Each structure stands twice: as C-alpha cells, then as structure tokens.
Amino acid sequence: MSAFDIRTAASVPRAELLRFAGAVENASEHAVARAIADLAIAETGRPADVEDFRALSGLGARGRVAGRDVLIGSVRLLAAEGMNVPPELAAVRAEWEHVGRTSVLVAVDGAVRGMIAVADTVRPSAAAAVAELHELGLRTVLLTGTTPPRGPSPRRSASARSSPK
Structure with missing residues (x-):
C-alpha cells in the first residue's frame, strides 16, 4: 500500500495537511494509515503527538493534534459527521477512484482540508x-x-x- 497523491482545499498548505494526517495515522496499525504516516514522515519529519486517538473500524480514525480535532477516513465517515467534500476535491476524488485509488479525506476542526490517494502497490516480482x-x-x-x-x-x-x- 502506498500514498500516491495529495490534494488540499483552497489555501491549505500540503505540509500542514500531512502533519495533521500523519500524526493521527501514525497511531494506527492499518495498512492505509501506515502508507499515509510514512509519506508524512518522509515529507515533514517526526509526527506530532496525537491525543485521544480512536480507530473507527472500517471508516477511519480521529484524534487531537496540537489542540485541533482531526478526523481522517472515508466520505461516509465525514458525511456522518456533517461534513461535505468541497466541489474541487470531489472532482479529483472521482478521477482517483476511476483508476482504482482510494481517497482518504482529512478534516480539521470540522472542515474538510484535503485528501490523500492510496492504492495497493504492485511488487516488481x-x-x-x-x-x-x-x-x-x-x-x-x-x-x-x-x-x-x-x-x-x-x-x-x-x-x-x-x-x-
């Protein structure tokens, strides 16, 4: 499993999105989480501490990073929390899923800030x-x-x- 692409909502820096996502996902054991945490660590360094981490089986995870609420996971999870995917991200999400990539959405303090595409990696062998x-x-x-x-x-x-x- 690898992270392939990142898209942020308007005016959200890539590094900021990765810091929040990486901190929460680093606390998880899931393969998708590991791919995101590895990318975040490679690009931003040691992940921030996460408090109140909770894995949400089949949906994603949540935690507090630097005093901010972070929710990361599926569209279904974010919709259940009353959040909508911004139109510019929804179009990219459709493209990613058309080619077999999974979109993992990242929300901070109740607003979708971006998303990360992950997919299985074909081993050379x-x-x-x-x-x-x-x-x-x-x-x-x-x-x-x-x-x-x-x-x-x-x-x-x-x-x-x-x-x-």
Missing part, C-alpha cells in the same frame, strides 16, 4: 510469480475488499504480463 503459478496449471484469483477499479489496477498490471496457458 508479481508478474513473474503469477506466471509461475500459471505454468504449474494453477488459476489465480485476486480477492479484495475494495471497490473494483474502472481503470488500471495492480491486478491488471500483474496479470497483463502473464496469462494462464
């Missing part, structure tokens, strides 16, 4: 591993809990390089 399985006569299947992409995906990337005989 994936195509060769799939080809070897096919040569053994095995059929490969990818099971995922995410929405199927309508564009390029890790599955298509790996299987396009090898197909069963």
Whole structure:
C-alpha cells in the first residue's frame, strides 16, 4: 500500500495537511494509515503527538493534534459527521477512484482540508510469480475488499504480463 497523491482545499498548505494526517495515522496499525504516516514522515519529519486517538473500524480514525480535532477516513465517515467534500476535491476524488485509488479525506476542526490517494502497490516480482503459478496449471484469483477499479489496477498490471496457458 502506498500514498500516491495529495490534494488540499483552497489555501491549505500540503505540509500542514500531512502533519495533521500523519500524526493521527501514525497511531494506527492499518495498512492505509501506515502508507499515509510514512509519506508524512518522509515529507515533514517526526509526527506530532496525537491525543485521544480512536480507530473507527472500517471508516477511519480521529484524534487531537496540537489542540485541533482531526478526523481522517472515508466520505461516509465525514458525511456522518456533517461534513461535505468541497466541489474541487470531489472532482479529483472521482478521477482517483476511476483508476482504482482510494481517497482518504482529512478534516480539521470540522472542515474538510484535503485528501490523500492510496492504492495497493504492485511488487516488481508479481508478474513473474503469477506466471509461475500459471505454468504449474494453477488459476489465480485476486480477492479484495475494495471497490473494483474502472481503470488500471495492480491486478491488471500483474496479470497483463502473464496469462494462464
């Protein structure tokens, strides 16, 4: 899992969004959270301390960073909290999801400040591993809990390089 892109709402600096998101996600064990925390650490350094951290199963996480309320997760989570995605971010979110990326929204003090695109990363060895399985006569299947992409995906990337005989 890797973070691929970041978009911020008007006048929100990228580093600020990453500091808030990275602090909360660094407290989580989830793979999506780890990808975001790793990007934040790489770009902004050691994450700030988070207080009152809560993982919200299947939705996201929340916590207080530097005295500010941070909520990070799905559109469904933010909508349940009464927040809407700004139109300029909604259009980008649709593009990301069209190509199989997951949009993780970041809200600070009750307002959506930006979002981060994450997706599974294809390992360089994936195509060769799939080809070897096919040569053994095995059929490969990818099971995922995410929405199927309508564009390029890790599955298509790996299987396009090898197909069963």
